Amino acid sequence: MKSILLLFYLLFSINSFSQKVIERNDLKKFFDEFHHEGCFILYNLQNDEYLKYNPERCRQRFIPASTFKIFNSLAALESGAIKDEDEFIKWDGVERSYANWNQDLNLALAFKYSAVWFYQELARRIGEDEMQSYINQNHYGNEDISGGIDMFWLRGGLRISPDEQIEFLKKIYKNELEFSQRSIDILKKIMIYEQTDDYILRAKTGWGMRFENQVGWFVGYVEKADNVYFFATNIESKEPEEGFRSRFEISFNILKELGII
Numbered sequence: 001m002k003s004i005l006l007l008f009y010l011l012f013s014i015n016s017f018s019q020k021v022i023e024r025n026d027l028k029k030f031f032d033e034f035h036h037e038g039c040f041i042l043y044n045l046q047n048d049e050y051l052k053y054n055p056e057r058c059r060q061r062f063i064p065a066s067t068f069k070i071f072n073s074l075a076a077l078e079s080g081a082i083k084d085e086d087e088f089i090k091w092d093g094v095e096r097s098y099a100n101w102n103q104d105l106n107l108a109l110a111f112k113y114s115a116v117w118f119y120q121e122l123a124r125r126i127g128e129d130e131m132q133s134y135i136n137q138n139h140y141g142n143e144d145i146s147g148g149i150d151m152f153w154l155r156g157g158l159r160i161s162p163d164e165q166i167e168f169l170k171k172i173y174k175n176e177l178e179f180s181q182r183s184i185d186i187l188k189k190i191m192i193y194e195q196t197d198d199y200i201l202r203a204k205t206g207w208g209m210r211f212e213n214q215v216g217w218f219v220g221y222v223e224k225a226d227n228v229y230f231f232a233t234n235i236e237s238k239e240p241e242e243g244f245r246s247r248f249e250i251s252f253n254i255l256k257e258l259g260i261i
Contacts, residue, residue, distance in 0.1 A: 020049040027053035030253050031235065034246035038216075038235035040254055041162050043170065045228040050166075051258070061142060061159035062215045062234060065206035066114045068153035070172070070219075072122055073111060073190065075134045077183040081125035082107055085186050089121055111190045114205060120150035137178040140168065155210040162232040165219045169230045173221060191220070199224040199261055205247065213238060216247040222260050229260050 024040075031038045031053075039054035052058050076082045082089070085108040095102055100113040110118035123131060128149045135143050141164055147156020160168075171177045175184055191202035203220025216235040221228055233251040255261045 022051045024051055024053050030250045036235040036237055041166055041232050043166050043230040058162040061161045063208040064153050064160045065208040067204050067206035067217045067219050069119050070204050071140055072119050073187050074179045074183050075126050076122040077186055078179050079126045079130055081122050085190050108190045123150050162234045165232040166230050169221050218247045218251045
């Protein structure tokens with residue numbers, strides 16, 4: 001057993017050292033514009049190449065917040081907690097701060113509006129045992145769902161790094177997760193954030209607001225011509241109103257700088 005574990009470790013180490021990584025410290029200017037600490041990572045599928053700003057932070061794990069809706073959607077579809085992207089869940093009547101949340105929603109709309117109550121209901125329907133099983137099978141982040149079935153990705157024990165976000169997104173694109181093709185196809189459909197004649201951007205935001213240093217995310221991938229670019233932007237902010245906007249602007253400014261969009 002020890003020899004097998006050692007072999008896996010050596011293979012992982014060799015793979016890690018063989019990664020092509022370009023550090024782009026000049027991308028700091030996009031974070032400085034909004035006075036944010038943060039990091040950015042891009043993976044070029046065709047070149048099998050990573051581009052990183054602040055690689056040390058890219059390795060650190062943070063609360064996934066609403067980026068977990070990507071995984072939660074797959075688990076809900078796979079488990080039958082919801083039938084498809086068109087099935088509605090009735091609004092519970094509780095007025096929340098975002099007007100778009102205060103209505104009956106289906107999976108497509110709830111993903112678009114990032115409706116927390118909807119995904120909390122999905123998680124409760126999935127249940128702790130089944131959710132943990134999906135998390136373990138797909139090795140999502142630190143695999144820790146402590147803190148309550150409807151809160152573990154918001155203020156509980158779950159953590160994921162920007163590097164891990166990229167690897168998770170790559171598996172979605174390549175259909176390599178332990179989920180059915182149907183579930184993955186539906187997810188890819190609802191993940192479309194922007195579509196033009198030149199590219200398709202599939203993405204999800206996240207904001208970990210239950211911490212002193214709040215964490216913002218924008219993660220996804222761009223399909224363009226014959227290549228795919230996977231990205232993860234992570235920021236730290238004590239000013240949530242500015243952070244809500246800046247995570248988009250930082251991401252789009254970098255993607256434009258790199259000629260991807």
